[in-house]
Amino acid sequence: xxxxxxxxxxxxxxxxxxxxxxxxxxxxxxxxxxxxxxxxxxxxxxxxxxxxxxxxxxxxxxxxxxxxxxxxxxxxxxxxxxxxxxxxxxxxxxxxxxxxxxxxxxxxxxxxxxxxxxxxxxxxxxxxxxxxxxxxxxxxxxxxxxxxxxxxxxxxxxxxxxxxxxxxxxxxxxxxxxxxxxxxxxxxxxxxxxxxxxxxxxxxxxxxxxxxxxxxxxxx
Amino acid sequence: xxxxxxxxxxxxxxxxxxxxxxxxxxxxxxxxxxxxxxxxxxxxxxxxxxxxxxxxxxxxxxxxxxxxxxxxxxxxxxxxxxxxxxxxxxxxxxxxxxxxxxxxxxxxxxxxxxxxxxxxxxxxxxxxxxxxxxxxxxxxxxxxxxxxxxxxxxxxxxxxxxxxxxxxxxxxxxxxxxxxxxxxxxxxxxxxxxxxxxxxxxxxxxxxxxxxxxxxxxxxxxxxxxxxxxxxxxxxxxxxxxxxx
Numbered sequence: 001x002x003x004x005x006x007x008x009x010x011x012x013x014x015x016x017x018x019x020x021x022x023x024x025x026x027x028x029x030x031x032x033x034x035x036x037x038x039x040x041x042x043x044x045x046x047x048x049x050x051x052x053x054x055x056x057x058x059x060x061x062x063x064x065x066x067x068x069x070x071x072x073x074x075x076x077x078x079x080x081x082x083x084x085x086x087x088x089x090x091x092x093x094x095x096x097x098x099x100x101x102x103x104x105x106x107x108x109x110x111x112x113x114x115x116x117x118x119x120x121x122x123x124x125x126x127x128x129x130x131x132x133x134x135x136x137x138x139x140x141x142x143x144x145x146x147x148x149x150x151x152x153x154x155x156x157x158x159x160x161x162x163x164x165x166x167x168x169x170x171x172x173x174x175x176x177x178x179x180x181x182x183x184x185x186x187x188x189x190x191x192x193x194x195x196x197x198x199x200x201x202x203x204x205x206x207x208x209x210x211x212x213x214x215x216x217x218x219x220x
Numbered sequence: 221x222x223x224x225x226x227x228x229x230x231x232x233x234x235x236x237x238x239x240x241x242x243x244x245x246x247x248x249x250x251x252x253x254x255x256x257x258x259x260x261x262x263x264x265x266x267x268x269x270x271x272x273x274x275x276x277x278x279x280x281x282x283x284x285x286x287x288x289x290x291x292x293x294x295x296x297x298x299x300x301x302x303x304x305x306x307x308x309x310x311x312x313x314x315x316x317x318x319x320x321x322x323x324x325x326x327x328x329x330x331x332x333x334x335x336x337x338x339x340x341x342x343x344x345x346x347x348x349x350x351x352x353x354x355x356x357x358x359x360x361x362x363x364x365x366x367x368x369x370x371x372x373x374x375x376x377x378x379x380x381x382x383x384x385x386x387x388x389x390x391x392x393x394x395x396x397x398x399x400x401x402x403x404x405x406x407x408x409x410x411x412x413x414x415x416x417x418x419x420x421x422x423x424x425x426x427x428x429x430x431x432x433x434x435x436x437x438x439x440x441x442x443x444x445x446x447x448x449x450x451x452x453x454x455x456x457x458x459x460x461x462x463x464x465x
Contacts, residue, residue, distance in 0.1 A: 004310075065395075065441050066434055067402035069413050074434075077426045081223065160296035166406060167417075174299065188310050191302045195295050202294035 008189050012180040019176030020197070022090065026172065027159045030097035034158070035151065037098065038105025039140070045110055056106070063103035069167050071100050076168045089170035093162075101158050108150050112143030149213040156205050160198065173197065229425045230432065241419050241429075248415030249436055255332050255411060256401045256440070260394060262337025267344025268383070272374055274345065275352040285345065292342035297335075297403050304335040305407040332404035332411075336397065343393050351386035352378055384455050391448035398440040412436055 044056035063071065075096040080086045087095075116139050124134040144151075163174045174194050181190030230242040273285040292300070305328075309320040324330065355378060363373040405414035416433040420426040 065399075066437060067399040067413065069402045069405065070416070070430065070434060070437065073413075073416065073420075074430050077420070077430065160294075163296040163298045164403070166298060167413075174296075188307050191299065191307050195299050195303055198296055198299055199291075199294045203290060206290075206294065 004189060005186060006189050008180070008184045008186040009193055011184070012177070012190060012193065015176040015180050016173060016193070016197070019171060019173035022170070023159070023162050023172045023174075026090075026093055026097060026162045026165070027155065029094050030101050030158055030162075031155050033098035034101030034105045035109075037102035039109045041102055041106035042109035042113060043135070045106065046113060060103040060106050063100055064107075068100060068161055069164050072096050072164060072167050075099070089165065089168045092168060093165040093170045093172075097158065097162065101154070104154055105151065108147050108154060109143060112147035112150075113139055115146050116142045145216060148216055149209050152209045152212070153206070156202050156209070159205075160202060163198070223427065225428070226425055227428055229423050229428055232423070234419075235422050241423060244415045244419055245412070245432060245436065247410055248412040248433075249440075251329065251404075251409055251411040251414075252398065252401050252436075252440065255329060255336060255404055255409060256398045258333035259336035259340055259401065260397050262333065263340035263344050263393075263397070266338065266341035268348050268379070270341060271345035271348025272352065272379060274349045276370065289342040289345050292339050297339055297400055298406055300339055301332065301335050301403055301407050305331045328404070328407050328409045331407060332401070332409045336400055336404070339400070340393060340397055343396075344390065347386045347389045347393065348382060350389075351382035354385060355381055381457070384457060387448060387452045387455070391445060391452070394444045394448055395441045398437065398444060402437075 041056045041060060044052050045060070047053050066074075072093070076089070076092045079092055079095060120138055120142065121134060124138040129137065162172055165172050166174055166178075169175065177190040177194040178187070181187035184190075230245070231240055233240055234244065270285045270288050273281045274289075276282060295303075309317050311317075312320060320327070359377055359381065360373060363377040364370070368376065401411060402413040404411050405417065408414070412433050416429050419429045423429065
């Protein structure tokens, strides 16, 4: 057994808090942006316009078949060419995660939209709603509701995946733990602390999602 | 910004040493395959066991197996890599700890394969549990009525059917293993992502590097998909599961 000194946890707290705030900000921005873009992608995939549908499908398949770490590295390399100036690791991480998660939220929204019975569409049309109105007022609210637990589960996965910004050195919670661990020469204690924090957050969120799952019944 | 394309870069020698960049990528592919395949077999062996335990009548076993799954599902893979690499050796008895830190051969590889294997086992367990749950109750009841013990019922009746049912979801887990193996770069396994970062820094031809590595990951995922499809076709029970793919 090595010797441990967990008193390092106390001075590390302000750094961990700042790191955790970035991790949470990244998660929330990527979730919001990802769901919005993902929904648009899902609409594109389901659209009768073949090139649009194929383009969206290709984007989703591409993102889903490359390791996330590689996507993070790709964006970090390519974004400066597009914007013309170097961007920080944090900005790059936010853009990457939004674009990457959109592909996953797209698949969830697509099956959500497909889970809404056709009768709803016919009824909406019979009531005089147009295509867009039917989508916005009838289908999407039900799709969202049906898929809420899955969307949240994906968000928990996203929250864990944000730790991979380690690859480009963005200052998230894990990085903060890493830096404090190096400064105080207590890396082991700091890894344990970050594991505990991740576990506590993810486990309680997943319990909450399970509760929700029992309460939100799928509308058929 | 201007970018100087140079697709010949792969055949040029690296800055220090007499290897070419292609050699680096081939080494990387080798380690990626080694980590992924070792982890996958570990994940199958443990995941099937844990998944089966979660469907037994014993509440204690179910609780333990559920705890296993929750533990590995709620900590990021990267943090798990660090836990196995830096933290676990500290908790071993002194002699073992020293051996692991100083003498263990291919330490990075063993740690990464073990970590990824256990991480994936929780996902396999989830699928296996669902597969066993989807079998009609009568299968279990009938085998017990025929005089099988519970382990025998699992061995000869329940698992052979459940495993065939879960091959499609397991296929996507198998493809995930290759993707997740990229996280092993963080503890210094010389796999594809590690080599990509190294080659980008050394050659300054980032786009060509990442294109090549992306292509190699694609090939791995595709091969995994075809391999599982082959197994799926071979293991199909005639008349039981009518799937066409």
